[in-house]
Amino acid sequence: MQIESKAAFESLQTESRARHADAQAEIHVCCGTGCLANGSKAVAEAFAAEAEKRNRNGGPKLVVKPTGCHGFCERGPLVAFKPSGLLYTKVKAAAVSEVVEKTVEGGEILSRFLYKDPTDKSRIEQYADIPFYKHQNRVAMRNIGLIDPTDILDAVAEGAYSGLAKALFEMDPDRVIDEVETSGLRGRGGAGFNTARKWRSCKKAEGDRRFVLCNGDEGDPGAFKDRSIMEGDPHSVIEGLIIGAYALGAHEGFIYVRDEYPLAIVNLMIALEQARAFGLLGANILGTGFDFDIKISRGGGAFVCGESSALMLSIAGKVGEPRAKYVHSTAKGLFDLPTVLNNVETWANIGAIIDKGGTWYASLGTEKSKGTKAFSLVGKVKNTGLIELEMGTTLRHIIFDIGGGTLGDRPFKAVQTGGPSGGCIPEHLLDLPVDFEKLTEAGSMMGSGGMIVMDDRTCMVDVARYFLAFLIEESCGKCTPCREGLRQMLVIYNDLVEGRGKNGDIERIERLAKAMQLGSLCELGKSAPNPVLSTLRYFRDEYEAHINDKACPAGMCRELTAYRILEDLCGGCHACVKVCPVDCIAGEPKSLHVIDHEACISCGACFDVCPDEAIVTFPKNTLFETEVV
Amino acid sequence: MTQEYCAVDLGPVAEILKDYPPEEASLIQVLQDVHRAYNYLPCDVLGTVAKTLNVPLAKVFSVSTFYKAFSLEPQGDTIIKICVGTACHIRGAGQLVEELERKLGVGPDQTTEDRKFTVKTVNCVGACAMAPVMIVGETYHGSAKPARIGKFLAEAEVDHAD
Numbered sequence: 001m002q003i004e005s006k007a008a009f010e011s012l013q014t015e016s017r018a019r020h021a022d023a024q025a026e027i028h029v030c031c032g033t034g035c036l037a038n039g040s041k042a043v044a045e046a047f048a049a050e051a052e053k054r055n056r057n058g059g060p061k062l063v064v065k066p067t068g069c070h071g072f073c074e075r076g077p078l079v080a081f082k083p084s085g086l087l088y089t090k091v092k093a094a095a096v097s098e099v100v101e102k103t104v105e106g107g108e109i110l111s112r113f114l115y116k117d118p119t120d121k122s123r124i125e126q127y128a129d130i131p132f133y134k135h136q137n138r139v140a141m142r143n144i145g146l147i148d149p150t151d152i153l154d155a156v157a158e159g160a161y162s163g164l165a166k167a168l169f170e171m172d173p174d175r176v177i178d179e180v181e182t183s184g185l186r187g188r189g190g191a192g193f194n195t196a197r198k199w200r201s202c203k204k205a206e207g208d209r210r211f212v213l214c215n216g217d218e219g220d221p222g223a224f225k226d227r228s229i230m231e232g233d234p235h236s237v238i239e240g241l242i243i244g245a246y247a248l249g250a251h252e253g254f255i256y257v258r259d260e261y262p263l264a265i266v267n268l269m270i271a272l273e274q275a276r277a278f279g280l281l282g283a284n285i286l287g288t289g290f291d292f293d294i295k296i297s298r299g300g301g302a303f304v305c306g307e308s309s310a311l312m313l314s315i316a317g318k319v320g321e322p323r324a325k326y327v328h329s330t331a332k333g334l335f336d337l338p339t340v341l342n343n344v345e346t347w348a349n350i351g352a353i354i355d356k357g358g359t360w361y362a363s364l365g366t367e368k369s370k371g372t373k374a375f376s377l378v379g380k381v382k383n384t385g386l387i388e389l390e391m392g393t394t395l396r397h398i399i400f401d402i403g404g405g406t407l408g409d410r411p412f413k414a415v416q417t418g419g420p421s422g423g424c425i426p427e428h429l430l431d432l433p434v435d436f437e438k439l440t441e442a443g444s445m446m447g448s449g450g451m452i453v454m455d456d457r458t459c460m461v462d463v464a465r466y467f468l469a470f471l472i473e474e475s476c477g478k479c480t481p482c483r484e485g486l487r488q489m490l491v492i493y494n495d496l497v498e499g500r501g502k503n504g505d506i507e508r509i510e511r512l513a514k515a516m517q518l519g520s521l522c523e524l525g526k527s528a529p530n531p532v533l534s535t536l537r538y539f540r541d542e543y544e545a546h547i548n549d550k551a552c553p554a555g556m557c558r559e560l561t562a563y564r565i566l567e568d569l570c571g572g573c574h575a576c577v578k579v580c581p582v583d584c585i586a587g588e589p590k591s592l593h594v595i596d597h598e599a600c601i602s603c604g605a606c607f608d609v610c611p612d613e614a615i616v617t618f619p620k621n622t623l624f625e626t627e628v629v
Numbered sequence: 630m631t632q633e634y635c636a637v638d639l640g641p642v643a644e645i646l647k648d649y650p651p652e653e654a655s656l657i658q659v660l661q662d663v664h665r666a667y668n669y670l671p672c673d674v675l676g677t678v679a680k681t682l683n684v685p686l687a688k689v690f691s692v693s694t695f696y697k698a699f700s701l702e703p704q705g706d707t708i709i710k711i712c713v714g715t716a717c718h719i720r721g722a723g724q725l726v727e728e729l730e731r732k733l734g735v736g737p738d739q740t741t742e743d744r745k746f747t748v749k750t751v752n753c754v755g756a757c758a759m760a761p762v763m764i765v766g767e768t769y770h771g772s773a774k775p776a777r778i779g780k781f782l783a784e785a786e787v788d789h790a791d
Contacts, residue, residue: 033754033755033756033769034756034758034759034771036769037756037762037768037770037771038759073756073758074758218755219753220753221713221714221716221717221757222714222715222753222757223753223757224753224755224756224757227755259696259698260753260755297657297658298658299696300661300696301696301697301698301751302695314657315654316653317652317653317654317655317657317658317692318653318656318692320695376758378758378760379715379716379719379757379760380720384759385758416715419715450715450716450757452757458719463715463719467715473752579774579775581727581728581731581775608721
């Protein structure tokens, strides 16, 4: 059915909203990658079978929707009920018929599926009351979890494409750009460049053919907001791209998706197909005479292709090596033609901004960073998952109120933001309001919105070393400072973590970092020393301990760390024996256990499982002294 | 060995090439389809791709080695990917790699002699909330523990036999 007028679009909205009005309940089963790994596919199928059975027997209508990621992956599979607003966590397929019978039909709440607050152990019934959700404000992720991403009518019922209709029927292209300018929206890929300014500079560039591109090459380790948006609400991205194309006068668009996100590619393909079928994409969109279509370009597994010039080369089928940026891609981008490239989350915001107005969006956030921002909160934190918050929220609020604090309430050490271009922010800066400027001032950056929480058992020298190893693998190798600088730094870091650190190493690292910042060709190379410099800035004492004492204060660097079982505390539970990969722990159940230091590989598996906290770490070079004592 | 790599059926690649315009811009997409069909990029096939798309073979080789999704060596029946993104790293992905090495005798980017398993490390699959993550074939395993790896491998062998 091709929609060819404003009235036809409005009646499609009404129709799609009325579709499930006669349902007794809607059951939303999270089918994001996280919940799928926990078995949500079987749960969704079981619910669908139950609903089908009831519908066949003339019972009340139940609608079952497999939705995108609800964000609370830790507790999956998640099942949300409408209209009651109830949320069940960790639902198994075997329990589905009981849930339908007792909860959906009988109205009884099964407390074993309710979310248990980790701080006060209370059970929470309503989705909206759970701290993880309560503090969120979703704009880019507005429909994720509410809609079946493979059903365009579901998306339309929740307001998808109403921003597009408004733009096409009520606004001329320049008004659209004005509205985006009013909103103050800045690029959500990390650098935070003003979106409207980027659009205007592309519009000014000469050429009768231009492109809009979506960067879905979310390569920062620890970030997955773009994956969730593409999987859970692909229409928000498509709508944004169409509006952008209309504003810029482009007729061709590409969504570049990384190869590691197969479900995102499938859901985007389905969404594009459906949008074309309804006349929302393709020739003569909504009967207005505007033509625009989108192709999907799959990445090949190269981190550097998230960089704009590399991404454009990759779409053109070439090796993704960045070029110098004295000519902007807004003037000479894909195939050397004027191009606008924005991040998935940026595009997902556009529809809402046009629909609700730039002033509304600008009322959210801080003075220079407007609106909301999606983050993936992961690492050593209780409630891991995906969140969207107003800019300016403090790190403490995010980690402790929404995240519920560190795992096992261990001491908090740092939070890493901005991926390999970002840095580690220490405890004394926890009250920092998160926005583009504040993170940069703290030596980190916004990046793709990954927030990786680290506790006292994370070695900051090892974290910096980890990012170097990551970047060496991902550096495209075109320019020398990045390619060789990273390697030389890694040599020094390997010395540090293996007990060969010497005086002058820190200074050598700093000199190399400076050279890379000044000499690298692209932003990835220029920002590559950030994890190194930020850990040096805030955790210099850990570096010094590695060099001077040959000790790892976090007890993580294996060459420097040994483990020991404390006699007084060991209850002889045998848990450590079971997990030891090299069978180096001896002891009968209910009696003291002992680690054989000759065979121990210091992997820490025993430390993690000991319920009595009887296993402790100590510097390996004091092994002999400790044994004597 | 070389003989074995090159002696492949060129039927599938001919079919794949029909779907794409014969130009350089199609190269990566074609190679992805080829990789899926053959489970690696055989050298003869690369020659066919180069000729059809009118791209020098050297360029095809350059693209094939630049992108990590491509392998020039035959892969195992089941590909095991261990995510080594930041969240997985600090939650113990390294221990998974070691345990696999003990169990299978191969490290990252290697294939077992019986060609049953290929081990790969990947820089973040975006399932950070369930760290550490390993993907055996198509199945995602969240909060993976070294002690469970034996079970994952056994399941994969059964799946493949089906």
